[in-house]
Amino acid sequence: MSHLDDLKSAIKGHLGDLECVIGWEQGYDPLHATPLFIRTEADLDRLIIGPLAVHNLATYLTGYKGKKVGVVVKGCDSRSVIQLLNEKLINRADIVIFGLCCDGVVSQRKIRAALPADPGFVETVEIGEDAFKVTVAGQSATLKMADVLADKCRVCDTPDAIVSDVLIGKPHTPAPAASLPCQDEFEAKSDAEKFAFWQETMSRCIRCYACRNACPMCVCRDHCIATSRDPLWLSQDNSPAENMMFQMVHVSHLAGRCTECGECERACPVDIPLMLLRRFMNKQVKDVFEHQAGKALDQTPPLLTFKVEEERINERGW
């Protein structure tokens, strides 16, 4: 039996007690997946898993608070679920977690870059072991999985769901934590270069708030300070400074909470590499507080607590 069949039969067993089970189905073409809310057994036939199932479905959980739901999670998504549980934003008793052992997901951005022209509507996709074949307008192209793998999957150290009621697939031996070459390269730049980089990228931002809406940890919904008029933290002026300010709001509200699922960057319609900021902040949190969000149950986010003597904070003498 394939992993998908295992998952389907596991979900079938729970369907009666749950409001719905959140998974993935094929989107507008075979190359794109979209979230699927399974309510009946008929919906179950449309379920897919695999490298195209990119979305972090933990994002939907807070919206279902108080109802019993099931959710299918990859390793990285399970970190978001843990973080939500640790912050008591969802109740463990209300959710059924179907964990996957994930082999990595694709980056649509990299696929677009690897194909000769913008694919538009894709007719068929055949997924093989380490490559897959995409057919567009009668012409087919073979893409190596290694070339189109999302950045986060290249250095993933949690491929299997950390918390789950049902674990599907064969667990991996976790790889040691590594850092992305592009991250190191960016951090090595001078202040002036980084400033110019953000000035340019933030001038592209259209402030659609897709990064915020896709973020599983952004739970303020209608009370987000970015859209509040009183206090007025941000004007509606779409200038690089205001756009950057919004990203600073996002990053600082996620300090010690961000699980690096990369949804903000994936959702960005103008390809702003937002994860450069998030990964850097997480590195600082790890350095100072030895804390990684969503790696273990019952952790307190570091900024919601303190120690009288901080070993790793050097209070600069004056």
Next chain:
Amino acid sequence: VGRFTQPTDLRIIRVPCSGRIDPLFIVRSLMNGADGVLVSGCHPRDCHYAEGNFYARRRLEMIKRFLPVTGIDARRFEYTWVSASEGQRWQHVVTEFTRRIHELGHAPSFNPASEADWNTLAVQAGQGQGCPCHG
């Protein structure tokens, strides 16, 4: 404090406790054109509100460490602990900090200064300079 000479280009904003400082206050002032921001509170373990500055210490440390990735010079922000009875120390801290900011000069703005600069920026953004791993 009243009889000590203090830098004249320093503007003091009073808050009840360093725990009142949202790190975004600092970011917002830097974005709004402040050349430097200094946060000064009571010494840890000596807080009128018992634990305000313990939380503040963690938050301020994180924002201090975060600034370099944005391209804002981290020397433009500093936090210190000066109690109400340390008049001389206060004078020393503010003079040193203002001197440092004078050396750094005006902070650059994320918004271009002239219309020509806006146009250059728009052209750059159109070509998508981008990050190496994003093409």
